[in-house]
Amino acid sequence: MEYLLHILVLVGIYTTLSVSLDLLAGYTGLLSIAHAAFYGLGAYTSALLAVNLGAPFLVGVLAGMTVAALVSFVVSLPSLRLHDDYFVIATFGSQMILFSLFNNWIDLTRGPLGIPGIPPPVMFGWTVQSHFEFVLLTAVLAGFTYLVVSSIATSPFGRVLRAIREDEVFAQAMGKNTLYFKVSAFAVSAALAASAGSLYAHYITYIDPTSFTVMESILVISMVIIGGAGSRWGPVIGAVVLVTLPEALRFLGLPIGVAANLRQIIYGILLVLMMMFRPQGLVGRYGFGR
Amino acid sequence: MDQFLINGLISGFTYGLIALSVNLIYTPTRFFHFAHGAVYAWGAYFGYLSVVTLEFPLWMALPLAVLMATVLGVGLEVSIYRPLRRRGTTPLVLLLASLGLYVVLQNLISMMFGDATQHLSAIAVAKGVALFGARVTPIQLWTVGVSVVAFALVAAMLQFTSFGKMMRAVASDPDLARVRGVDTDMVILGAFALGSALAGLAANLVALDVDMTPTMGLNAMITGVVAMIVGGVGSVPGTLLGGLLLGLAQHLGAWTLGTQWQEAIVFLILILFLLVRPQGFLGIPLRKAGV
Amino acid sequence: MVRKVWIGIIIAIIIGLVAAVWIRQSPKPVEPNIKTSNLEIGVILPLTGGAASLGKASLSGMQLAIEEYNSAKTAGGPTVDLAVEDDQAQPAKAVAAFQKLIVTPGVRLVLGPLTSGSTLAVAPLAGKNHVVILSPGGSAPAITNAGNYVFRNELSEAYGARAQAELAFSRLGFKSVALLYVNNEYGVGTVSVFRKRFEELSGRIVADEGFNAGATDFRSALAKIKAAKPGAIFVVFQDEIVNILKQRIELGISASVYTTPVFEDPANLKTLGPLAEGVIYTYYGSFSPDAQTGATADFVAAYKKRFGNAPTYYAALGYDAARIEIAALQSAQFDLEKVKDSMYRIRNFPGVTGETSFDHNGDVTKPVSLKIVQGGRFVAH
Numbered sequence: 001m002e003y004l005l006h007i008l009v010l011v012g013i014y015t016t017l018s019v020s021l022d023l024l025a026g027y028t029g030l031l032s033i034a035h036a037a038f039y040g041l042g043a044y045t046s047a048l049l050a051v052n053l054g055a056p057f058l059v060g061v062l063a064g065m066t067v068a069a070l071v072s073f074v075v076s077l078p079s080l081r082l083h084d085d086y087f088v089i090a091t092f093g094s095q096m097i098l099f100s101l102f103n104n105w106i107d108l109t110r111g112p113l114g115i116p117g118i119p120p121p122v123m124f125g126w127t128v129q130s131h132f133e134f135v136l137l138t139a140v141l142a143g144f145t146y147l148v149v150s151s152i153a154t155s156p157f158g159r160v161l162r163a164i165r166e167d168e169v170f171a172q173a174m175g176k177n178t179l180y181f182k183v184s185a186f187a188v189s190a191a192l193a194a195s196a197g198s199l200y201a202h203y204i205t206y207i208d209p210t211s212f213t214v215m216e217s218i219l220v221i222s223m224v225i226i227g228g229a230g231s232r233w234g235p236v237i238g239a240v241v242l243v244t245l246p247e248a249l250r251f252l253g254l255p256i257g258v259a260a261n262l263r264q265i266i267y268g269i270l271l272v273l274m275m276m277f278r279p280q281g282l283v284g285r286y287g288f289g290r
Numbered sequence: 291m292d293q294f295l296i297n298g299l300i301s302g303f304t305y306g307l308i309a310l311s312v313n314l315i316y317t318p319t320r321f322f323h324f325a326h327g328a329v330y331a332w333g334a335y336f337g338y339l340s341v342v343t344l345e346f347p348l349w350m351a352l353p354l355a356v357l358m359a360t361v362l363g364v365g366l367e368v369s370i371y372r373p374l375r376r377r378g379t380t381p382l383v384l385l386l387a388s389l390g391l392y393v394v395l396q397n398l399i400s401m402m403f404g405d406a407t408q409h410l411s412a413i414a415v416a417k418g419v420a421l422f423g424a425r426v427t428p429i430q431l432w433t434v435g436v437s438v439v440a441f442a443l444v445a446a447m448l449q450f451t452s453f454g455k456m457m458r459a460v461a462s463d464p465d466l467a468r469v470r471g472v473d474t475d476m477v478i479l480g481a482f483a484l485g486s487a488l489a490g491l492a493a494n495l496v497a498l499d500v501d502m503t504p505t506m507g508l509n510a511m512i513t514g515v516v517a518m519i520v521g522g523v524g525s526v527p528g529t530l531l532g533g534l535l536l537g538l539a540q541h542l543g544a545w546t547l548g549t550q551w552q553e554a555i556v557f558l559i560l561i562l563f564l565l566v567r568p569q570g571f572l573g574i575p576l577r578k579a580g581v
Numbered sequence: 582m583v584r585k586v587w588i589g590i591i592i593a594i595i596i597g598l599v600a601a602v603w604i605r606q607s608p609k610p611v612e613p614n615i616k617t618s619n620l621e622i623g624v625i626l627p628l629t630g631g632a633a634s635l636g637k638a639s640l641s642g643m644q645l646a647i648e649e650y651n652s653a654k655t656a657g658g659p660t661v662d663l664a665v666e667d668d669q670a671q672p673a674k675a676v677a678a679f680q681k682l683i684v685t686p687g688v689r690l691v692l693g694p695l696t697s698g699s700t701l702a703v704a705p706l707a708g709k710n711h712v713v714i715l716s717p718g719g720s721a722p723a724i725t726n727a728g729n730y731v732f733r734n735e736l737s738e739a740y741g742a743r744a745q746a747e748l749a750f751s752r753l754g755f756k757s758v759a760l761l762y763v764n765n766e767y768g769v770g771t772v773s774v775f776r777k778r779f780e781e782l783s784g785r786i787v788a789d790e791g792f793n794a795g796a797t798d799f800r801s802a803l804a805k806i807k808a809a810k811p812g813a814i815f816v817v818f819q820d821e822i823v824n825i826l827k828q829r830i831e832l833g834i835s836a837s838v839y840t841t842p843v844f845e846d847p848a849n850l851k852t853l854g855p856l857a858e859g860v861i862y863t864y865y866g867s868f869s870p871d872a873q874t875g876a877t878a879d880f881v882a883a884y885k886k887r888f889g890n891a892p893t894y895y896a897a898l899g900y901d902a903a904r905i906e907i908a909a910l911q912s913a914q915f916d917l918e919k920v921k922d923s924m925y926r927i928r929n930f931p932g933v934t935g936e937t938s939f940d941h942n943g944d945v946t947k948p949v950s951l952k953i954v955q956g957g958r959f960v961a962h
Binding site: 293294297301400404405406407409418425427500501503505506540541544545548549550552553 | 798
Binding site for chain 3: 002003006010103104106111112113114116117204205206207208210211257258259260261
C-alpha cells in the first residue's frame with residue numbers, strides 16, 4: 001500500500017509542475033523547457049535553508065518560491081523577446097546554465113555530492129512523516145496550484161494571456177503591455193514549480209542535480225501537451241498518465257536491463273503520436289496553432 | 291596556450307560541420323529538428339555496426355554509415371514531418387514531435403548497444419604531430435580537412451546549382467516558391483538528406499577521435515543549434531564562424547574556469563547573442579511576432 | 582461529447598492500472614518472521630546509464646552466489662530469489678525502487694544500491710522501515726553515519742583515499758600530483774579526502790580538473806595538467822579511462838597515471854592494449870581474477886563457466902555481498918527481525934575480496950595495496 005501512496009505523492013508533485021507550466025505553455029503559448037530548473041531552485045533553496053539554518057518548512061517553501069520568481073526575471077530578459085521555437089531554445093539554454101550551477105557551484109550546493117538528511121516538513125506542530133500524510137500535503141499543494149492557475153485563467157489577466165497566445169500584436173494594439181503580462185505569468189509559473197521542488201526535497205530527504213535535468217523539463221512539458229495544453233484538466237491528466245504508466249509497466253515483468261529504456265521509448269512514442277493525431281492533447285482544445 | 295587555441299579551432303571545425311548540417315535542415319523547414327541529434331548518434335553507431343560487427347574496412351564502413359544516417363533522416367522526414375506539415379502544423383508541434391522522436395531513438399541505442407562508451411577505432415595511438423607548438427592527431431587533421439571541403443561544397447551547391455537556388459527560394463518565402471513551381475517537399479527532402487549525411491559524417495569523425503555514447507547526440511545537436519544561431523540562420527560562412535567561436539570559447543573557458551563549465555559557456559554565449567544580436571553574425575533579422 | 586469520451590477512456594485506463602497493481606499485490610500473505618519456503622532479497626543496482634557496467638558485473642556476482650546457495654542448501658532452508666530493480670545510479674530512482682521492493686515482494690533485505698548517492702538517499706528509509714541494506718560499492722565517507730541498517734562491503738574513502746594519498750607520497754614517491762576526476766559524488770568525495778591527506782604529507786596538488794560523467798574530450802584538462810608538470814596524475818573515473826589514456830599519449834604527457842580499483846576490469850586491458858602498460862592503481866581487498874588456488878580460484882572458474890567472462894572487481898564485491906547477507910540470514914535462522922544484529926556479528930567472513938567484518942557503523946576494513954599493469958596483466962606493484 002505504501003507504494004501506491006508513494007506513487008500518489010509523485011502524481012501530486014508532477015501535477016503541481018505540469019499545471020504550473022500550463023499557465024505559461026498552455027494559456028500564454030510560451031513553451032518553456034526550463035521548468036525543471038525552477039523546480040530544482042525550490043528544492044535547493046529549501047533544502048539548504050533546512051539543513052544549514054534549520055529553517056522551518058514553510059519558510060523554505062516561500063524562500064524557494066521567491067528565489068525562483070527572481071531568477072525567472074533574469075531568464076525572461078532574453079527569452080521573452082523571442083517567439084515560438086526561439087523561445088524554446090532560449091529556455092533550453094537557461095535550463096542548462098542553471099543545471100550547471102547546481103552541479104558546479106560546489107561550495108553552495110555540494111554539487112554532485114547532493115544534500116542528504118533533509119528533515120521532514122514541520123508546520124503548525126504537524127510533522128509530516130508517513131506516506132499518507134505526504135499524500136495529503138501534496139494534494140493540498142496540487143489543489144492550491146490548480147486553483148491559482150484556473151482562477152488566473154478565468155480572470156481578466158488570463159484573458160490577456162490568451163490574447164497574447166493567439167495574437168501578440170493584436171494584444172499590443174489593444175493597449176496591453178504584453179511584456180508585463182508575460183513576465184508575471186513566467187514568475188508565477190516558476191514560483192509554483194519551486195514549491196513542488198521544496199516538497200520533493202523534504203519528501204525524498206536527499207537531492208542532487210540529476211533530478212533537475214533538461215530531460216525532466218521535457219517530461220513535464222510532455223505531460224502538459226499529452227494531457228492537453230490550456231485546458232482545465234489536461235495537465236492533471238497528463239501528469240497522472242505519465243507518472244502511473246511507467247510504474248505500471250514495472251509490474252509487467254519487462255526484462256530489467258531494458259525496462260528503463262522501454263519506458264522512455266513508450267513515452268517518446270506517445271508524444272509523437274499525440275502530435276500526429278491529437279496535438280491538442282487528450283482533453284485539450286488548444287494545439288499550438290491548429 | 292597554443293594547445294588550447296589549436297584544440298579550440300579543431301573543435302570549432304567539428305561544431306561548424308554539425309552546425310552546417312543543422313542549418314541545412316533548419317533553413318528551409320524553420321523548425322528545430324531535435325531528433326537530428328539522434329540521427330547524428332545513430333550515424334556513429336552505424337559506423338560501429340559496420341566496423342566492429344560486420345568487420346568492414348574503414349573506407350567501406352564510413353560511406354555505409356553515412357548512407358544509413360541519410361536514410362534514417364529522410365525516413366523521419368517522409369514518415370513523420372511531411373504528414374504533419376501537410377496538415378499545416380506549426381513549428382512548435384514539429385519541435386515537440388522531434389523531441390519525442392529523439393527520446394525514442396536515443397533509448398533504442400541504449401537498449402541495443404548499452405550505455406557504456408563504444409570504441410570505433412582499434413587503438414593505434416601515437417604521440418600527436420607537432421603543429422605551432424601544439425600536438426594534434428591525424429584524425430583531428432582529417433576532421434578539419436573534411437569540414438573545410440564540406441563547407442566549400444555546400445556553399446558552391448547553394449550558389450550555383452538549381453537545387454541550391456530552389457532551396458534558397460524556399461528558405462526566403464516558401465509560399466512564393468511554391469507559386470513559382472518549386473516542389474517544396476522535394477527541396478526539404480533534399481535538405482534532410484544532405485543534412486543527415488553531414489551529421490553522419492561528423493559523428494563518425496568524432497567517434498574516431500573520442501568514441502561514442504548514446505547521449506552524444508543531444509549535446510552535439512544543441513551545440514550545432516547554438517553555433518547556427520550565433521553565426522546566423524541560412525548563412526554558410528556564418529555557421530563556420532559560429533562553430534569556431536564556440537570551440538575557442540569552450541577551450542579557453544576550460545583553461546581559465548575548468549572543464550566542468552564548458553557546457554555552461556556554450557549557453558551563456560547563446561543567451562548573450564539572443565539578447566544582443568538574435569540574428570547572429572551574418573544572419574537576417576528574426577521574424578517578429580506573427581500577424 | 583468527444584471530450585467526455587476521452588475523459589472516460591482516461592479514467593478507465595487509470596482504474597485498470599490501479600486494479601492491476603492491486604491484484605498483483607493482493608496475494609501477499611501476512612508476513613511471517615521466519616521464512617521457510619521462499620525468501621526474496623531486493624537488489625538495487627544501476628543496470629542502465631553511465632554506471633551500468635559496474636552494476637551489471639555486480640549483479641552477475643550476486644546471481645552466482647544465490648544460485649550456489651540454492652543448489653547447496655540443506656533441507657529446511659528457504660529458497661532465495663533476487664528481486665532486481667534498476668536505479669540508473671540516480672538517487673530519486675533508487676528511492677522509488679526501494680519503496681517498491683519493500684511493498685511488493687515485501688523484502689526486508691536489500692543488496693545495493695551500488696553508488697554512494699543512491700545509498701545515501703535510501704539510507705533514511707532503510708532505518709525507518711527496518712530494512713537491512715548492504716551496498717557493494719558505496720564509498721562516500723558520509724555512508725559511515727547513515728544509520729544502523731546501512732552496511733557496505735566497500736572501503737570508505739575516508740580510509741581508502743587517505744591510504745591512496747599515503748601510498749602515492751611515501752611508497753611511490755610522487756611529490757606533486759594533478760587531480761583529474763569525474764564530477765560526481767564518487768569522484769569529488771574521493772579527491773577531497775585524497776587532497777587533504779596528500780597536502781598534510783607536504784605533497785603538492787598542482788592541477789585540479791573535474792569532468793562531467795561520460796565526458797570524452799579531455800584535451801583541455803590534460804593540456805593544463807601537462808603545463809603544471811606533475812609527478813603523477815591521480816585519475817578517478819567511472820567509464821572514461823580509455824579516452825584519458827589515449828589523449829594523454831597524443832599530447833605527449835609522460836607523468837604516471839595513478840588511479841583507483843575501478844581500473845581493474847579485464848575489458849580495459851582488452852580495449853587499451855599497450856596503452857594500459859604502467860598504469861598504477863590502488864586496490865582494496867585481496868581479490869584477484871588470476872588466483873590459482875583456494876576459494877577465489879573456485880569463484881573465478883564458476884563465474885567464467887556461468888557468464889563466459891572473467892569476473893571484475895565489482896563482480897567479486899557483488900558475490901561477497903550476497904554471500905554475506907545469506908550468512909547473516911543463516912546465523913539468524915532466517916528470522917528477518919534478527920538479521921540486522923547478525924550482520925553486526927559477522928566476523929572475518931572469508932570473502933573473495935578478503936576477510937570481512939563490520940564495525941559498529943556497518944563499515945568494513947580492507948587492506949589497501951598497489952597494483953600495476955605489466956605485460957598486459959594486472960600484477961602487484
